[in-house]
Amino acid sequence: MTDSDIPDVITVMAVDDHPLLLDGIKAALSEQPDMKLIAEVMNGRDAIEQFRLHRPDVTLMDLRMPGMGGLQTLREILTEWPDARIVILTTYRGDAQVMSALKSGARGFMLKGMMRKELRETIRSVYAGRRVVPSEIAFELAQHAGDDVLSPREVQVLRELARGNANREIAETLKVTESTVKAHMKSIIAKLGAKDRTHAVMLALKRGILEV
Amino acid sequence: MTDSDIPDVITVMAVDDHPLLLDGIKAALSEQPDMKLIAEVMNGRDAIEQFRLHRPDVTLMDLRMPGMGGLQTLREILTEWPDARIVILTTYRGDAQVMSALKSGARGFMLKGMMRKELRETIRSVYAGRRVVPSEIAFELAQHAGDDVLSPREVQVLRELARGNANREIAETLKVTESTVKAHMKSIIAKLGAKDRTHAVMLALKRGILEV
């Protein structure tokens, strides 16, 4: 608080497999004297390596990337550097991923549809220690706040279901009886509020529990 | 052909609802003396308006946008200006959209994961009158080249199916008997090579016939 009228320069790393988007981020930050994009990488492996080298103040990270996904990368970085301030960059489809990222320690979210100004504000807020969740995402999260969460086993059944397997086939794969699968299926349909198994798969996709 | 050693300047319009991506495109083109980004818009409506005003040599267009989708926009522009050179900009999921865009007259495709260099090469190629389809997309197209195409009615049934409706409910909605729906369903499952209705929905999603 003594001689710090001089603003800090916020160092930023961006992780996204779309080069053009990285360029857009670079352009948005280059206009800002108090921000500096010190690393741009396109996958999780490099993200961890660059984090180790540069310790960026704020990291912008895409959730879906080839190889190690964004969630996994986020967790690994936070395990090693619990204070890392990571903002999830997403086009947004569903809340399961978002919820997981929040629980894993993400400090905020950025929709790719956002403007430069909002991007910069998000970075400043997160740097200042705040959490930032855009209202669109907050709204969706609230939408399913009270919902029952699918158990890992249920997600497993759901995954097999989406691959076109009948109850009996799922039972074989998971080495349980068909009765068990049917019990899980009933639970899945109830928890998701679906009308039948097909609907359950659609709802799971919408909520980001499954991927196409 | 007389005094035209001076290279043409290729005028480009970009249509995408992600401002950061537009910035990235702008950055990629600004380095090029022979290209000029003369319009950046974020929806189909504006795209048509700006096309009318500027007649860009090449138009880069995202397929999925709020409001009027990219396909619809592409068709409207090509109806009015059949010589428009439009390149589809996509993150890529499935081939149905891509195939439709090609049939509708798109001159090429650009994956959002592409590099600046490839973007510029694509623009130059398309400007020169060539069609450009990245090998990743060409491969996928070939994958389903011989497949039967779903009839409009079948797609309608599929859509209802994905909304969680049973055969009887679909029949009511479409004002036909359940027998008819079952017949369509059999055809859908056969054409997609699915194991059952749930699998059919998943495959339709993968191929871009349906959206989540």
Place this chain on the structure above:
DNA sequence: GAACCGATTGCTCAAAAGGGTAATGTTGAG
């Protein structure tokens, strides 16, 4: 220890799905 949840299995029974086959009318392409 009680209460609870998740995973497991069993049973019954009605409803829905799906495979086979066949027939009719319409329409657009050759």
Place this chain on the structure above:
DNA sequence: CTCAACATTACCCTTTTGAGCAATCGGTTC
């Protein structure tokens, strides 16, 4: 005009789903 594809309907018959009910077992929490 003919042929093929589409849309429509029907009937039969087997398999699969899904709802309801009940029970056991192993953790975790309070």
